[in-house]
Amino acid sequence: MSETTVKPDTGKPVPPSSVVEIAKPGLAAPLSKPVAGQARIKGRHRGLILSIGLLILLPLVLTALYLFVMARDQYASTTGFTIRQEETSSASDLMGGLAHVFGGGSPGNADLLYNYVQSQEIVERIDARFDLHRHYTANWPADPVYALWPGATIEDLVWFWARMVKVTYDKSSGLMLVEVRARDPQSAQTIARMIVEESEAMINSLNETARRDTTRNAEADLNAAIQRLRLAREALAEFRVRTQIVDPQADIQGRLGVLNNLQQQLAEALIDHDLLLQTSEANDPRVRQAQRRIDVVRNRITEERRTFAEQDVTVDQTEYPRLIAQYESLLVDQGFAETTYQAALMALDAARSNAARQSLYLASFIQPTLAQRAAYPERIVILALTAFFLSLLWSVLALIYYSLRDRG
Structure with a gap:
C-alpha cells in the first residue's frame, strides 16, 4: 500500500504524487523537489509535421504517381564507333613521303564527328528518314516530361534530341559511345543504326572533298611545272x-x-x-x-x-x-x-x-544493340534522389526557421 500524507491545516489526506515538500528531522525548513510536467504537442511541432507533409511526402507521392502511372517506358540502344586512318604504305611513301602532304586522318576528324552527331543536320536527315516528330510526340500529353510536344520546331527537336541521344567521347583514344532512347527497342536500334550510317556518309564526304581538292591542286601544280x-x-x-x-x-x-x-x-x-x-x-x-x-x-x-x-x-x-x-x-x-x-x-x-582508296573510314566496334527491357526512366533512382533533395531542402528550411526563432 502507498503511504498518504495528511495536510496540517485541513487534516485531509494528500496523494503521494502531490507532495511537494518533505519534512526531515533536524531541519528548520522543508526542501523543494521540482517535478517535470507532461509533454504536449505545441504549434511549432504541428508546423514542422505539416511542412514534412507538404515539402517531402506530397512531392514524393506526386513524383511516384507520375513515374509509375504516367511515365512511359523507354528502351535504349547503344553503339560505338571511331574514325580510323588507313595505315598501309603507298608508293609515294617510298618516294620521299609525299603522302603526308595529302591529308589522312587527324584527331580533329573525331571532334568533327562528335559535333556532327549532335548537330541539326543529322537530326534533319534522320527525321526525313524516320519521322522523329511522330515517334517522340506519340506519348503527348500523357507523358509530358519524356515526350515532345506537337508542333515543335526543328530547334525544339534538336534540344529534345540531346535528351534522347547521349554521346560519350574520349578525346585521348577517339572512341565514341552513343546511347539512343526510344519508345520501343526496334525504334531505338533503327535510330542508332541511322546515326552510324549518317556518320559514315559524313566521313565519306570528307574523303571525297579531300580527294577532289588534292587532285585538283596536284593537277594545277603539274600544269604550272610543265609551263615553266x-x-x-x-x-x-x-x-x-x-x-x-x-x-x-x-x-x-x-x-x-x-x-x-x-x-x-x-x-x-x-x-x-x-x-x-x-x-x-x-x-x-x-x-x-x-x-x-x-x-x-x-x-x-x-x-x-x-x-x-x-x-x-x-x-x-x-x-x-x-x-x-x-x-x-x-x-x-x-x-x-x-x-x-x-x-x-x-x-x-x-x-x-590516295584518291583510289579510302584513307578515312568509320570503324564500328559496337553494333547497335536491341534492348530486352526498358532501362528508362530509372524510377527507383529518381525517387531516391527526389527524397534526398526534398529532405535536404526541408532540413535547411527548418534550421533557418529555428535560427530566426531563437534570435527573436
Whole structure:
C-alpha cells in the first residue's frame, strides 16, 4: 500500500504524487523537489509535421504517381564507333613521303564527328528518314516530361534530341559511345543504326572533298611545272639559235684544243729555228722562213687568247664570259624546271593513288544493340534522389526557421 500524507491545516489526506515538500528531522525548513510536467504537442511541432507533409511526402507521392502511372517506358540502344586512318604504305611513301602532304586522318576528324552527331543536320536527315516528330510526340500529353510536344520546331527537336541521344567521347583514344532512347527497342536500334550510317556518309564526304581538292591542286601544280619547263627549254633553244653555239663549254674546249695545238707548233718551230741557226747563217732564207713561221704562230696564239675575254665571238656581239654566264643561268633554270616537273608529276601520282582508296573510314566496334527491357526512366533512382533533395531542402528550411526563432 502507498503511504498518504495528511495536510496540517485541513487534516485531509494528500496523494503521494502531490507532495511537494518533505519534512526531515533536524531541519528548520522543508526542501523543494521540482517535478517535470507532461509533454504536449505545441504549434511549432504541428508546423514542422505539416511542412514534412507538404515539402517531402506530397512531392514524393506526386513524383511516384507520375513515374509509375504516367511515365512511359523507354528502351535504349547503344553503339560505338571511331574514325580510323588507313595505315598501309603507298608508293609515294617510298618516294620521299609525299603522302603526308595529302591529308589522312587527324584527331580533329573525331571532334568533327562528335559535333556532327549532335548537330541539326543529322537530326534533319534522320527525321526525313524516320519521322522523329511522330515517334517522340506519340506519348503527348500523357507523358509530358519524356515526350515532345506537337508542333515543335526543328530547334525544339534538336534540344529534345540531346535528351534522347547521349554521346560519350574520349578525346585521348577517339572512341565514341552513343546511347539512343526510344519508345520501343526496334525504334531505338533503327535510330542508332541511322546515326552510324549518317556518320559514315559524313566521313565519306570528307574523303571525297579531300580527294577532289588534292587532285585538283596536284593537277594545277603539274600544269604550272610543265609551263615553266617549256619556257626554260624555249629560252635555251633561243639562246643557241641566237648565238649559233650549241654548247659554249664545248666550244671553249675546242678553242682550247686549237690553242694547245698552236703552242705545240710554236715549240716545234722554235726548235727548227735553233737547229737552222747552228748549221746556217742568219741571212739564210730558211732561217728567215722559220722566224716568220714563229711570229705567225705567236700572233695566232695571242689572238686566240684575246678572243676569250675581249673579242666578240658571236653574231650578237657577246663576249665569252657573258656568254657562259647566260648559258649557265639558262641551264640552272632548265634544271630547276625539270626537278619541279618531276616533283609535280610524283605528287599527282600520289594524289591519284590516295584518291583510289579510302584513307578515312568509320570503324564500328559496337553494333547497335536491341534492348530486352526498358532501362528508362530509372524510377527507383529518381525517387531516391527526389527524397534526398526534398529532405535536404526541408532540413535547411527548418534550421533557418529555428535560427530566426531563437534570435527573436
